[in-house]
Structure formats: C-alpha cells, structure tokens
Amino acid sequence: MNAGEKDTRASERAAGNPQSEEARRRQRMRSFAIAAILLLLVVLFYAATIVRLGGNALNRAI
Amino acid sequence: MEPTVGDYVALLKPRVMSLVVFTALVGMVAAPGHIHPLMAGIALLMIAVGAGASGALNMWYDADIDARMARTASRPIPRGRITAGEALSFGTILSVGSVVVLGLIVNWTSAALLALTIAFYIFVYTMWLKRRTPHNIVIGGAAGAFPPMVGWAAVTGGVSIESIILFLIIFMWTPPHFWALALYRCRDYERVGVPMLPVTAGAAETRRQIVIYSLLLVPLAAAPYAIGLGGLAYLATSIVLGAIFLVLAFDVRRVTEGRDGDRAARKLFLFSIFYLFALFAVLLVEQIATKVMA
Numbered sequence: 001m002n003a004g005e006k007d008t009r010a011s012e013r014a015a016g017n018p019q020s021e022e023a024r025r026r027q028r029m030r031s032f033a034i035a036a037i038l039l040l041l042v043v044l045f046y047a048a049t050i051v052r053l054g055g056n057a058l059n060r061a062i
Numbered sequence: 063m064e065p066t067v068g069d070y071v072a073l074l075k076p077r078v079m080s081l082v083v084f085t086a087l088v089g090m091v092a093a094p095g096h097i098h099p100l101m102a103g104i105a106l107l108m109i110a111v112g113a114g115a116s117g118a119l120n121m122w123y124d125a126d127i128d129a130r131m132a133r134t135a136s137r138p139i140p141r142g143r144i145t146a147g148e149a150l151s152f153g154t155i156l157s158v159g160s161v162v163v164l165g166l167i168v169n170w171t172s173a174a175l176l177a178l179t180i181a182f183y184i185f186v187y188t189m190w191l192k193r194r195t196p197h198n199i200v201i202g203g204a205a206g207a208f209p210p211m212v213g214w215a216a217v218t219g220g221v222s223i224e225s226i227i228l229f230l231i232i233f234m235w236t237p238p239h240f241w242a243l244a245l246y247r248c249r250d251y252e253r254v255g256v257p258m259l260p261v262t263a264g265a266a267e268t269r270r271q272i273v274i275y276s277l278l279l280v281p282l283a284a285a286p287y288a289i290g291l292g293g294l295a296y297l298a299t300s301i302v303l304g305a306i307f308l309v310l311a312f313d314v315r316r317v318t319e320g321r322d323g324d325r326a327a328r329k330l331f332l333f334s335i336f337y338l339f340a341l342f343a344v345l346l347v348e349q350i351a352t353k354v355m356a
Binding site: 022026048051 | 064098100101106163166167
C-alpha cells in the first residue's frame with residue numbers, strides 16, 4: 001500500500017466512510033421491515049386462533 | 063440509488079392488485095355461508111399479497127422488454143431502483159408466504175387456487191405464452207379470472223358453478239380489453255418482439271376478434287342472473303353496459319384509420335375497465351342488500 005492509499009483510507013475512517021454508513025442504513029431499514037412483517041404475522045395468527053376457538057377460549061375448566 | 067417503499071409498492075402493480083382484490087371480495091360476498099370478518103380480511107390481504115407477488119415476479123422476468131416499452135419503462139427495475147434479483151426474492155417470498163398463510167388460517171382450497179393463480183400468471187403466461195403466441199392473453203387471462211374463485215373458496219371451501227361463471231366473465235372480458243390496448247400500443251409490442259395479435263395478424267383481424275369476443279362476453283355477463291346469483295339490477299346493468307360495450311367494439315371495427323382509430327380503441331379499453339368494475343359492483347351491492355335483509 002502506497003502513501004496515497006493510506007491517506008485515502010485514513011480520511012475515509014475520519015469521515016465515517018459514507019459507503020458503509022449507507023449500507024448499514026439499508027440493512028437497518030430491511031431489518032425493521034422484516035420485524036414489522038413478523039410482528040404482523042404473529043398478530044394475525046394470534047387473532048385467527050382466538051376467532052377459531054370462539055367461546056371455547058373463555059369456557060375452559062379452571 | 064436507494065429503493066424507496068414506493069418502489070416496492072410499484073413492484074406489486076397496485077392498480078392490477080386493486081381489481082384483483084375487488085373481484086375476490088365480490089366472490090367472497092356472493093358465496094353462500096358465513097366467514098368471520100377477520101378471516102375475510104386475512105383472505106383478502108393474502109390474495110392482495112399473492113397478486114402483488116406475481117406482479118413482482120412478472121417484472122423480474124420481463125425487465126428486458128419493460129425497459130424498451132413506453133408504458134413500462136418507468137417500472138422500478140428498468141429505472142434501476144430495484145435489481146432484478148431483489149424483485150425475484152421479494153416476489154418469491156411473498157408468493158410462498160401468501161399461499162401458506164391463506165392455507166393455515168383460512169382453508170387449503172383457497173390457498174391451492176391462489177397458488178394456481180400465481181403459477182399460471184408466472185409460468186404459463188409470463189414465461190411460456192407471452193413471447194410465443196398471439197393467444198398469450200386469451201389463455202393467460204385465466205390468471206386474472208381466478209380471484210373471484212379464490213374469494214368464493216375462502217368462504218365455502220370449494221368451487222361451484224357460480225364461481226366458475228364469475229371466472230368466465232373475466233376470462234372472456236380479457237381479450238377485447240387487452241387487444242384494444244394493443245391496437246394503439248402496437249409499435250411498442252412489435253419493437254420488443256411480443257407477438258400480440260395486432261403484430262402477428264394485423265389490426266383488421268384484431269378488430270374482428272375484438273367484436274367476436276365482445277359478442278360472447280355480453281350474453282355471458284347476464285348469466286349470473288340466470289343462475290340466481292344476480293338480481294334484476296344486475297340484469298339491467300349487464301344489458302345496458304353490454305350494449306355500450308358492443309357499440310364501442312363495433313366502433314373499433316368500423317373506425318380503423320389514424321387518430322380516430324386509436325381513439326376508438328382507447329375508448330373501448332377505458333370503458334372495458336369501467337364495465338367489469340360496474341358489473342361486479344352491482345353484484346356486490348345486490349348481495350350485501352340481500353344478506354342484510356335476510
């Protein structure tokens with residue numbers, strides 16, 4: 001590695017490397033989207049189970 | 063450039079999706095029996111997701127020709143907003159997810175029909191027929207005609223003559239609808255090598271076929287009344303709108319030259335959207351009124 005390249009890497013580190021910042025932001029957005037979809041599925045399956053159980057959910061023996 | 067939520071929404075073909083959801087809703091409301099509103103909502107959501115997924119997969123496969131057609135050049139893949147690989151993963155995950163969730167929560171008949179709809183649109187229409195035969199949209203039209211059957215099956219768990227009639231109406235409506243569009247977008251299709259009927263058989267034959275399919279469609283559209291699915295309001299609507307449809311179809315046959323020819327085709331194309339929407343809307347209102355009064 002020559003002196004010029006070393007300088008570039010150092011200045012990128014100092015500036016926080018915008019390329020990897022962008023990649024990290026995209027990854028974060030994707031993770032939020034996947035989390036939201038998983039949460040929606042949990043809610044859907046929970047609600048559908050309650051509907052299918054109907055009154056039996058409340059009518060169980062204690 | 064970073065893809066936005068809007069780019070992913072565009073990948074789902076929201077306008078096509080809205081017609082799919084609407085016709086599925088009509089199938090669901092018209093079906094005998096009861097479905098819990100939550101189950102109905104989940105069924106409609108999964109039908110919407112499945113329809114959107116097939117739109118995304120269609121855009122993945124057709125990205126090369128979409129980039130060269132005026133109507134489709136602004137789609138997310140040709141614009142470089144989303145990569146073809148991203149569209150493929152997105153469409154595949156949503157396709158499988160929508161079918162599995164519909165099957166687990168509602169029933170497996172409707173899930174199988176949704177899977178058939180997606181598979182038919184991607185494998186039969188997009189990959190096999192679209193670039194090979196001028197009958198692409200005749201046979202491929204079945205994919206767009208399945209949603210009322212999916213909605214019906216979500217309620218009843220089966221298929222019946224009524225849901226088949228709803229299927230046939232959309233199936234028969236598709237050729238005059240798309241050929242009217244193809245008449246005034248002919249050059250686009252020709253340039254990218256998609257063998258739409260005006261490209262392979264010429265405008266005159268396309269106009270003749272539009273009239274033939276319209277003559278088959280209009281009496282078929284009255285069939286829901288004959289089997290007791292639609293009432294008098296539906297019959298009246300199908301007759302009046304059917305007559306207008308035929309007038310516009312014959313106009314397309316009669317006015318063949320220049321801008322007036324294009325205008326006649328465009329008029330039929332736009333009216334055909336209203337026609338299908340109005341038929342199903344009247345059926346929906348009648349069915350809701352009948353069920354509320356019962």
